[in-house]
Amino acid sequence: MSSDSNVLDLSEVIAVTPVEKHGGQRNKDGFSDIELTPISCSRFAVHYVEKKRGRVWRPGRVTFKCQDPTVCREWIDRLQERLNQEYLRPRRLLVFVNPFGGKKRGVQIYQQKVAPLFDLARIKADVIVTERAGHAQDLLQELELNKLDGIVCVGGDGMFSEILNGLIVRTQQEAGVDKDWLAAELVRPHLRIGIIPAGSTDAVSYATVGVNDPVTSALHIIIGDCQPLDVSSVHYRSQLLRYNVSFLGYGFYGDVVRDSDLRRWMGPTRYDYSGFKKFCRRKIYEGEVAFLPCADQGSSPYDQIRCTEGCLVCKQAGEKNKPTPFNPSEEPRAVETFGPGGWQRVRGRFIAINAATNSCACKKTPKGVSPAAHLADGCTDLILIHATPRYRFLGHLLKHLTDSDRFNHSFIEVYRVREFKFRPVIIEETEDEQVEDEEAGVLSRRNRRRNTRRNSVWNCDGEIIDQPAVDVKVHCQLIKLFARGIEETKQSSCWPVGCFCA
Template sequence: MESARRPLVSQLWVKNRRNEAVLDPERPALSWKELQPKSGRGLCLARVLHRARGLIGRLTEQYPSVCHSVPISEIIAVETEQKRYNSDTWQKFNHHAFTVHYAQRAQKHCWRCSAVTFWCKDEELCHQWIQAIKKLLELQTSRPKHLLVYINPYGGKQQGKQIYEQKVAPLFSLASITTDVIVTERANHAKDDLFEVNLEKYDGVISVGGDGMFSEVMHGLIGRMQKDSSIDQNNPSAPLAPCNLRIGIIPAGSTDCICYATVGINDPVTSALHIIIGDLQHMDVCSVHHNNTFLKYSVSLLGYGFYGDVLKDSEKNRWMGPTRYDFSGFKTFLSHHYYEGTVSFQQANQTLGSPRDKSTCQSGCYICKQSTQEVEEKRKRHHYNLEETEDDGDWKVIRGKFMAINAANMSCACPRSPKGLSPAAHLAAGTIDLILVRRCSRLNFLRHLVRHKNQDDQFDLAFVEVYRVKTFLFTPKHSENEDTDNKDVRKKHFNQICNGNHSSCGCNHVNSIWNCDGEALDHAAVEVRVHCQLIKLFARGIEEDSKP
């Protein structure tokens, strides 16, 4: 037992150079450092060359004189080396080598799978190293072994299947992860399937696609969980049962904002590596109801007005792929509609921060950690039927004319807006940032939009308000449930609006629609509530000290 905790230290060769390799179960990490060539006549030239390379390296910073170190948690696999090296090296070491594959940080937030081969003087040493690394890998209990994968072949640039097969499947197989892969044949295929399958045999579910595909998988899992726990999803105030299976996202959609905002980049290989090493990120989910009827869950953007109209128009142009959003965004900007209605909301406790904070939610965020404790206590109290002690804040009611009403459950960072709709929003604090953009001139709305792309504060404008809330209601001024007679009145009414405000439209823009993670909702009047840390992802949030 004692010896298992002691570091394994050996002289191993890396690329024909003598290294000291250390496997330390206490840290736990694998490290290796090149040793200086021994002095002696025969090695004199080698030593001169070595020093020269070191000097040039220091000047050009290409030759690492540093010790390499890989945490065990970031090792993907260890393998006996197969014969793929030139026969000189192969002969010299009498075939004894092993290769360690590990996750390496490349550019900002982007990870790559790197490999290092260690050559050993004898077979026993080689075997000892492989076994020792394997033993430490077995202690990594949060890693998935068997995954259920859904591929949307229709989203984004329709590359989902190729992306999975070429970039992800080889990494899963290297890491000895087995998979059941389903390529969807229709919308809702994945969601419906998740109500039927035996989930017990899986350690996670993978969504290959965009935010819509993730949404399907999430609806399947949350819905299944509530069904199994006899919880009525139509009851807006029912505490929902959390999902224990983690969801992984391989980005192959159009915006992929859920992936970008939880990993920091839309890159299939990076996501696959986070899945393999068994990362964990809790995430809040919003439930959306209309008249005590469940409509949908949302994790990224719930947008009425501008983003609802962009979605409605862009769905007609799916053939354009991801560019459809730019095209429809431009059209929607020109049409410049506003919508009337009432927003009522309850503000979140100030300990949960403010949308105007300069700091952002990062890996290990202390505000989200604080919510983890609270949510655990709340679930315990609920389990033992103890009374809730929630101090609900006052309701604030805002009636007005809005260009956009955006509820961001996360930053919504994506390649189009790397800081996102609400840069300081949290992934798992149990709050939503409610952004109200009031009726304004085209120029002012453009100023607001442009600030999503630069360093300026998009909320620092007189016609923009932002609140951190736990729940909100929206009621459009023009009721959706009118009978036909009323519709004529409505038409008359909104012709008046159009004549006065957007002369170019012919228009049926009394109400907008809600864009719910890129899917349209059927009703404008909604009740939205955030469910703290309802789901888990194979991600770790945004890392601060990622390579520049």
């Protein structure tokens, strides 16, 4: 092969199409305007993934000329046949578009940036524009899903959470699994989920692809990338509250999401406003956290190596956590052994209690809440931020904007855990109460003791859970995304690219 030759990886070819003699022209969005020509054409175009700086992907195109039109048609047919053999590539998708999330550009993003690419790749898409909160989750309990190759959400983290919860709940119902049983071995859905970022934060997309770009995400879907992802189930008193894949926060972050939810009219800036407001108030919450560490994981929240494409830690976790067949007759059991190798407890006064099932990276915090967290290792990083003066807490927050170690503070404890429980402490207050003495005809004072709850709420991937007392368990690689993890250009300790989904 000569030094000026170029090689196209067939796994990253989008489509093969016949073209006019002079080829197509590119429009302002970078897409090729393709016009199909009769069988007698002598040129064909190969559309492929062109990787730009910053993990951004764009559709590229190279045109080939054949002297004989028959040879040209044979090339097209052979290449198309080879693409059809890529079994991970989707052929039919169900697409939910949220027209209200972020800057309310979901429909525009899909029509202008995503739909042309799906058409080029010959993907049939059934599109539903949601009309209200919870609409997608409700429809997923009713629609026929057997003929689909995946589900795509065009929206933010809230929209993704809807589809995630709807798909997992339906899968457990069809398999006869009790979703409210914390110790249940959940059944993995067979459909992958794709995310086209169109929300305010888009943390899940950023943490799994490395950039929030609709075209890049669409191309990951087209070529059939596969990335397993851990899911945490949040329970209270034997009742499932919600499934979570990214961030779970009580205290400061719970107060922020509760306040910002009242100001959706402000758009994405509501998070900055509510964050500043709650930082100034700096409420303290008392409670007890019990957790089960990941003792045999071989990784730590303090690691310097990030979870990247083909991560070895996630690969090994998948091999250790192969799903076991569900047995409906199996009796529930819960074993809690406190001490070395078992459950541990921490009681205190906290500004925040956070759990990061992945790095929770986004544009505002490029390294994330927990930079060394993994996408699919079966663990979550439990971050306990104890009560501290406001200026020290500010120092911790500012480190999220840089590469500095955000855990290097005496008031912060971090543990990599498989499960954890939180119970708020009931605070007893004494107050004076005026009562009237009917015999004496005068007012007198007496002390009355009462129990009050000063509780926050949980921020569950941007959604609110009002119940402060929760039990959380991580389910290793429960779902699959149309993604491949964050690509790194430098040599790392990860395995070569490849889908290791079961």
